[in-house]
Amino acid sequence: MSRWSLHTWTRDGRSLRRAMPTLTVLAALLTTSAGVASGAAGAVERDVLGSGGLTQIELTSFEGDESVRPLTTSALRDAADVPGVRRVVADYTSALYAEEEGTYDLAGHTLTPGDELPFVDGEKGKARVAAEGLGPGDVVLPATAQGTGFASLLGRTVAFGYTKATSASSGTTAVIRLKVVALYDPSWQADGPDVAYLSEDTAALLAAARAGQEPETFRAREGARSAVVLVGHQRQVAAVTKSLQGDGFSAAPVSDRVRNLPGLFGVADLAMRIGVLVLAVGAVALGAVRAADSTRARVGQFAVLRILGSGRPELRRILLGEAVLSGGVAGLVGAVAGTGASVALAGPLSGLLGLPITRTDALPGPAWVAAALLLPAVGLAAGTLLGSREALRRDPYLTARAHA
Amino acid sequence: MKTPSPPAVVAEGLAFSYASGGGLTRADLTLEGGATAAVEGPSGSGKSTLLALLGLILSPAEGSLHITGTDTEALDVAERDLLRRRSIGIVLQDLGLLPFLNAWENVAAAFGPRLARHRGEARALLGDLGMEDLADSRVTELSGGQRQRIAVARAAVKQPALILADEPTSGLDPRTANSVMDALRACAERGAAVLLVTHDATVAVTCDQRHVLDGGVLSAARRQNAREEKGLG
Numbered sequence: 175m176s177r178w179s180l181h182t183w184t185r186d187g188r189s190l191r192r193a194m195p196t197l198t199v200l201a202a203l204l205t206t207s208a209g210v211a212s213g214a215a216g217a218v219e220r221d222v223l224g225s226g227g228l229t230q231i232e233l234t235s236f237e238g239d240e241s242v243r244p245l246t247t248s249a250l251r252d253a254a255d256v257p258g259v260r261r262v263v264a265d266y267t268s269a270l271y272a273e274e275e276g277t278y279d280l281a282g283h284t285l286t287p288g289d290e291l292p293f294v295d296g297e298k299g300k301a302r303v304a305a306e307g308l309g310p311g312d313v314v315l316p317a318t319a320q321g322t323g324f325a326s327l328l329g330r331t332v333a334f335g336y337t338k339a340t341s342a343s344s345g346t347t348a349v350i351r352l353k354v355v356a357l358y359d360p361s362w363q364a365d366g367p368d369v370a371y372l373s374e375d376t377a378a379l380l381a382a383a384r385a386g387q388e389p390e391t392f393r394a395r396e397g398a399r400s401a402v403v404l405v406g407h408q409r410q411v412a413a414v415t416k417s418l419q420g421d422g423f424s425a426a427p428v429s430d431r432v433r434n435l436p437g438l439f440g441v442a443d444l445a446m447r448i449g450v451l452v453l454a455v456g457a458v459a460l461g462a463v464r465a466a467d468s469t470r471a472r473v474g475q476f477a478v479l480r481i482l483g484s485g486r487p488e489l490r491r492i493l494l495g496e497a498v499l500s501g502g503v504a505g506l507v508g509a510v511a512g513t514g515a516s517v518a519l520a521g522p523l524s525g526l527l528g529l530p531i532t533r534t535d536a537l538p539g540p541a542w543v544a545a546a547l548l549l550p551a552v553g554l555a556a557g558t559l560l561g562s563r564e565a566l567r568r569d570p571y572l573t574a575r576a577h578a
Numbered sequence: 579m580k581t582p583s584p585p586a587v588v589a590e591g592l593a594f595s596y597a598s599g600g601g602l603t604r605a606d607l608t609l610e611g612g613a614t615a616a617v618e619g620p621s622g623s624g625k626s627t628l629l630a631l632l633g634l635i636l637s638p639a640e641g642s643l644h645i646t647g648t649d650t651e652a653l654d655v656a657e658r659d660l661l662r663r664r665s666i667g668i669v670l671q672d673l674g675l676l677p678f679l680n681a682w683e684n685v686a687a688a689f690g691p692r693l694a695r696h697r698g699e700a701r702a703l704l705g706d707l708g709m710e711d712l713a714d715s716r717v718t719e720l721s722g723g724q725r726q727r728i729a730v731a732r733a734a735v736k737q738p739a740l741i742l743a744d745e746p747t748s749g750l751d752p753r754t755a756n757s758v759m760d761a762l763r764a765c766a767e768r769g770a771a772v773l774l775v776t777h778d779a780t781v782a783v784t785c786d787q788r789h790v791l792d793g794g795v796l797s798a799a800r801r802q803n804a805r806e807e808k809g810l811g
Contacts, residue, residue, distance in 0.1 A: 181678065481674070482663070483659055483664075
């Protein structure tokens with residue numbers, strides 16, 4: 175960088191500092207997005223892993239895919255026999271209808287160890303379910319579903335309807351009486367909306383009835399949709415996963431699944447990478463255009479500096495110095511503003527996701543901050559080299575006279 | 579015995595042509611320190627090309643050029659820039675001032691970007707030219723004559739061996755033109771060789787040497803020594 179850069183950058187309105195506002199906005203957007211994505215991902219990861227996700231492996235069955243082992247009774251027994259496995263809980267899906275009061279239908283799922291339900295009566299509901307576990311006659315309901323409030327049913331034994339197939343194309347409604355042991359916040363929808371959580375045996379009973387089979391037959395032939403394998407310690411997760419995969423199961427550690435953050439967070443990660451690309455390409459393009467404009471406007475000034483004894487390399491250093499100063503300030507201001515914005519957004523985002531997001535969560539990662547800090551300067555400098563070539567080649571004496 | 583200083587400029591057979599045509603066909607010139615020389619000629623005759631060659635901005639296609647005894651032919655671009663920075667001051671026609679600097683900073687710019695280091699020299703020279711009060715003014719707020727004197731001050735502040743001035747009095751009223759010429763003559767009295775390009779015969783006649791550039795060829799004017807002509811020699 176030439177010392178002239180300090181004079182031209184601070185005093186000459188035609189210098190490359192005109193590129194600063196755009197680059198500042200780009201850097202701020204990148205940093206804000208990184209902070210928001212980091213906050214959301216961190217909160218979700220902490221929430222899932224905090225509920226025991228670090229010691230859980232998820233098994234999934236894929237109907238029609240013969241390369242994946244179905245989750246039948248014998249398969250689940252094999253899984254339970256793998257060294258390090260403490261327990262296997264299978265999830266069976268079914269449906270429950272209103273039989274006595276209200277009009278609703280609920281999806282039935284097994285309450286698995288990964289389901290850390292936010293009980294509406296807080297620790298009391300949690301303690302009740304954790305201490306006793308869900309018995310065959312118990313159910314946990316959302317506090318409300320389809321306009322029906324279940325608060326009045328808490329602690330009561332209620333009749334629910336369910337479908338019992340009588341042939342391949344017909345069925346009848348049967349009734350099961352279940353005690354409502356707890357209610358959870360309906361905004362928690364890890365298995366979808368309006369889910370009734372049941373014990374494994376009850377969930378299997380209802381799923382089997384819908385298929386027109388006895389529970390034992392259904393479990394032995396059709397199997398569960400998915401299952402959660404609990405291991406003794408998180409250091410055993412990798413070995414147990416490998417062993418299960420070797421036995422033909424589709425097995426993945428819950429921690430991996432969470433950290434890979436599929437869906438929305440996967441898109442967010444992709445968007446971040448695109449953001450970095452946009453910032454880099456934008457800085458180069460802006461540098462090329464601005465440098466071409468700026469050198470064209472200041473060609474007489476550069477000619478004077480040449481006549482005063484500055485060589486072409488020094489003129490290039492002047493422009494590069496302006497680019498580094500403009501990009502550096504834009505990156506710094508953008509990164510600080512973007513970080514501030516993401517921290518400020520932690521509260522609203524927390525409410526939106528229903529998860530606690532701390533200010534620390536919302537700090538963008540160091541790699542993103544480094545990108546926001548450096549890319550404007552590097553990109554602008556690269557663009558400047560491209561954009562200033564033509565102007566710096568001109569004969570300074572004739573240029574200065576022409577601009578006199 | 580003291581060794582005599584080499585001439586500020588010795589040019590022999592200088593020639594240069596632009597790809598688009600025009601340029602300089604032949605120029606021979608010797609200018610000692612303390613002397614003033616005027617080059618006259620019509621537009622397009624090669625005056626600017628001659629100044630650019632003597633200012634080491636262009637390299638001659640033919641001929642030789644010595645500046646303060648240094649043969650410039652062997653110098654690379656960086657060395658030519660360095661020699662220009664050390665030994666040559668150039669006054670551009672009318673402008674050539676940096677608009678983002680004030681008057682004294684424009685003068686100090688001759689030394690490079692460390693302006694504050696040369697504040698004293700720059701202000702003192704502006705004082706000599708009667709512009710002390712305007713030293714902190716923005717150059718865009720000054721008159722043409724004031725800006726021209728600043729340009730002279732910038733060319734002279736390093737006390738170079740050679741000062742080249744391109745139409746230094748062009749567009750100025752006689753009184754202002756005289757003050758600019760006084761400033762250039764003061765430089766010569768301090769030992770600099772001053773070569774100026776002018777259309778103004780009243781300016782040319784005050785110089786020690788008078789040359790004419792026509793069709794790209796530099797030759798001595800018919801009445802070569804203006805001082806003799808005026809009976810001053």
